[in-house]
Amino acid sequence: MSIFDLSIAAAAKALKAKEFSAVELTTAYNEAVAALNPRLNAYITVTPELALEQARAADSRIADGSATPLTGIPLAMKDLFCTESVRTTAGSSILEPFIPPYESTVSAKLKAAGAVMLGKANLDEFAMGSSNTTSHYGAVENPWKRLGSDAKLVPGGSSGGSAAAVAARIALAATGTDTGGSIRQPASFTGLAGIKPTYGRCSRWGVVAFASSLDQPGPMARNVEDNALLLNAMAGFDQKDSTSANREVPDFCLALGRGVKGLKIGIPREYRLEGTNPEILALWDKGIEWLKAQGADIVNISLPHTKYGLPVYYIVAPAEASSNLARYDGVRFGKRVDGEDLIDLYERTRAEGFGPEVKRRIMIGTYVLSHGYYDAYYLKAQKVRNLILRDFTDAFGSVDAILTPTAPSAAFGLDEKMDDPVTMYLNDVFTVPASLAGVPAMSVPAGLSAEGLPLGLQVIGRHFDEETVFAVSAAIESAAGFSALPELRAK
Amino acid sequence: MASYTLEGHTGTWEVVVGLEVHAQIISKSKLFSGASAAYGGAPNTHVSFIDAGFPGMLPVINKECVAQAVRTGLGLRARINLFSRFDRKNYFYADLPQGYQISQFAHPIVGTGEVEIELQDGTIKYIGITRLHLEQDAGKSMHDQHPSKSVIDLNRAGVGLMEIVSEPDIRSPEEAGAYLRKLRQILRYLGTCDGNMEEGSMRADVNVSVRKPGEAFRTRCEIKNVNSIRFVMHAVEAEAMRQIEVWESGGEVVQETRLYDPSKGETRSMRSKEDAHDYRYFPEPDLLPLILEQDWVDDLKAMLPELPDEKRARFCQEYGISYYDAGVLVAEQATADFYETLAKGRDGKLAANWVTGDFFAAMNRTGKSIENPPVSVEALGQLLDLITDTTINGRIAKTVFEEMVETGKMPTAIVDENGMRQVTDTGAIDEAVTKVLANNPDKVAEYKSGKDKLFGFFVGQVMKAMQGKGNPALVNEAVRKQLG
C-alpha cells in the first residue's frame, strides 16, 4: 500500500509510530503535487516550503507528545480561506495580487492543530459555479475518467480544486466551502466524502464571502472518518462571526460507530425528479436497502417546496453576492485598472477583474434588489426560503435524517453544459434545499455509474446534529464498500 | 406666535423643514469593530480590517453603542423597539470601504418621540421624532492634498452614528436652530454624543420645501452635511428663497441632493450623488436581529441622568427662580451642576442672579469655561454667605467678586484685608446721616417742600461717606428718621 492511500487516521497512526516522519509524508505529497498539478490544475498557489516548515514543526510536536490527530497531515486549502502572507485569490483576477495580512479562523484552527498546508486549491471564481470552470486560473481536471475515454471531465464545483487534489492523492484531505452544494457536489463527482456542517458551526471569519447567509466551510476527504477528524478541528464558536453558534462541539468520531438501528430515515418523494438519471435513482434505492438492512426505519416523507429551492437560491445568493463583492473596487487591495475618474476606475477594474459568471450573478443580484423589484424577487424568495425551512422542520419532526442523491448526474465533460447558465444551475438541485434551511448535509461515495464514474448519496440532518449525519454516512460507507480509484493519482 | 413666512411676488410662502441629524456615538470602539472611535489620529491608524472592508471580514456589534442609542431614545421620550435589524445600504463611494453602509432601514432601534423647543418669544413647540437608527460612519476623502488625486483616511469609517430623523414639523430657520440646540443639549446631558459640530461629530441633513399656507407639501430638496447650527439656519432660508424663485418663475423644484456653500450663502446641486439613488437595501446577512430585553431597557432608563426639561422645572420649583433663568442655567449640564452646588442651602434667586450676571460676565471676559471657572463654586458660595449674613452689602460684594476673579483669593480674606465689613452700628450711621444733612441744608429744604426724589440722594451721600460699607436697610431707616 502506497503512502498516498493512507487515510488521515492511518497516517496519524503511522506518524505516531514513527513509520515515517511528517517531513517525509509532506515531501512525498510536495513531489506528487509537483508532478500532477501541472495537469490537474488543482492548486492555484503551491506552498511546498511553507509545508515543509510546518512538517518540521509537526515532527517536533509528535516527538514531544503534543500532536493532535491532524498534526503533520498535508492538506489543500481552498483558495477562499484568507491565509496570512500567502496569496489568496478566490479564483478571481481581481484578487490576483492580494496577500492577506490575517488568517481565517478555520485555517488558523487547522494550523493550530498542526496540519500542513500544501497550497491553495483552485475553485470557481468567488465560489460561483458547479464545475470549477469559472476560475480565472483555469479549469480543474477531474482525475476520474469514463471507461475507455480520455475526455477531460469536471471535478464539480465550486470546491473543484480541493476535490481533485484529494481524489488524485495530491492532498490527503482538503477544506471546502459550501453555499449551495460546493462541497457535496464535487465530493460526489470525485468519489470523496464531504460535509457541509450546520450554518454557524464553522466560522466564516476570514473566508472570502459569496453569499453570507449560506456560506459554510467544511471538510472534504477520502472517507467519513477523516471528515469527522477534520470537522472536530474546524468547528467551534468564534466571537468574530456574529452568525457563529455558541455551542459545544461534540467529538464527531464518537458518532461514527453508532449505527442506524432504530433511526428513522426520511425519503423525500420530491427528489425523485422526472428525467433524473435512472442510475442515480437505482443507487438511491440501494442506499435505502443498505440502511434498512442495518436496522433503520425507512419513512416516506414530503418536502413540498423542494422544486422552489433553486429559484430561491438563484435570487438570494446573487443578491448577497452583489453586495459582498462591492468591496472589490480597486481602492484598498487587489487589482486596479486606472480610469479617467473614480467611477471610471471602478467600472474598468470590475469589468476586467470579474469573469462572466461573477458578472452575471452580480447583475442578477443588483437587479433583484433594485427599486421596484425587491418585493417581487428578493422578499418573495425569502418567504419561500422560510417555507423550505419549514419543510425540513416538519420532516425532522418524524425522521432523524434524510437520504437523497447528491447530484442529478455523474461528472460531466469539460466542454459540456457550458452555454446555458440555467442548465448549469440544475446541478445544485439536490444540494440547495439543505443550504437554504441551514441544516447539515454530507455526500458519501456510494457507487459507480455505468461509465465508471463515482456517484454520491446525500445524508441530511437536523440543525447541529452532524452526529447523526456522520452515523448514517458511516453506515452507507461501510455497506457501499466504495474502493474504486481515479485513473490519475499519485501512487 | 408670529409665524415665519417669506414674501414672493405671487404671495406668501411657508417653509417646511425636516432634519436628519447624524450624531456620532460616544464609545471607546467602533460600532462593528474593536478599533478606536476617537476623533483624529494619524491616518488609517484607527482602522481594523473590518473597517477597511477586507475580504472575509465580519461585523460584531458594540453593546455600548446599542445602549447609547437606547439612552438617546429614552431621552427623546421615544418608543424603544425591542426588535430591530440591520440592513445594507449599497452604493459606491471612495470613503465607503465595503461598498455598503450597515444601517437600519426597515426596523430602527428607536421609533417615534418628540423634542420640546422654546422660541425667542417664549413660545413652546413640539417637534416630532420619526425614528432613530444605528449606522456606520464613512471614512474621509480629502481633495486638496494632491493636484490630481483624492486621498482617503478610514479612521472615521465604522464609527457608530445615530441618525435622528425629525418629522417635517419645523417651520422657520429659528425653529431649526432651536431644535438642533435642544437636541444637542439632550445628547450632551445623556453623554451619548458630544455634539461637536466643528469636528463633525454632529451633522445635519436638511430637508427643505416651501408651500403656500394651507397647501399640501411640495417637493423637497435635501441639503447634505451642514456642519453648524448657524449654517443650517442660513441654508434653510437660502434654499427656501431659491425654491420660491423656481416656483414663481413657472419652474418645478426637482427632488435632489444639494450642498450649502457658506461662503456664497447659497445651495448648489450635488451631481456626484445623483445616480446613487437606488440603494438596494436588504437585511444584513452577517448580523442577526437585535433583540433587547425590556428589563435591560428599564435599567438604562433608571440610570438616565436628569434631562434639561425636568431639571429646569425642578429648579423653578426648588429654588424659586424664574423659568427664564432656569432655562439659562440648564443649558449646559456643567452650568446646572455649578448652580445647584451653589444654590444648595442658600437663597436660590440670589445664586441665580450671581451666576447669570457677574459670574457669566467674568467667564466671558476672561475666556474661561464652566469646567475651569473664573471663581470656584466654594468661593462664590462664601461670597453669597457674606451677603446673606449681612457681613457685606451687595455693592461691596461686586467689588469683592472682581478681586476674587483677579487674585483668586477667598472673599472673607478680601473683606478682612480691606476692612469691607458692613457697618451696622446705628450710632455710626446716625452720625454720618447727621453730617450729610448738615452739609446740605438747601436740599433738605427742597425735600421738605415735597421733592421726594431727593431721598435717594441723601442715602447715596451717606453711603459714600461710609465708603459704601453702610448697611443699606439701616441707612435708609436712619435717613428717613432724621428727615422726619
Place this chain on the structure above:
Amino acid sequence: MSLDAATVRRIAKLARIRVNDEEVSTLQNELNAILGYVEQLSDVNVEGVEPLSGGAQMALRQREDNLTDGGMADKILANAPDRIGNFFAVPKVVE
C-alpha cells in the same frame, strides 16, 4: 418581467461594471433566462409567511466596548494599489 437593454445598462452602472454593446446583448439574454427560470416562484402562496433573512435563527450577540483592534496602518495599506503617505489614493473626486 423581461429586461431590456437599457435596464441592463442601468444595472451595470449601479453595479459599477463597464459593459460594451455585445456584453449588453449577451447579458440581456442570460439574465432574462434566469429571471424566466425564477418566475416559477410566483406559483407559491406565501400569504402570512415571514421572510427568512438569515442563515441562523438566534438573537444578535453583542461585544463589550473595548479597544482591541487598529494601530496597524502598515498592514491596512500593504495591499493598496496606490497610496500617498499613509492615505489610500484615488483619482480626484469632484463633489
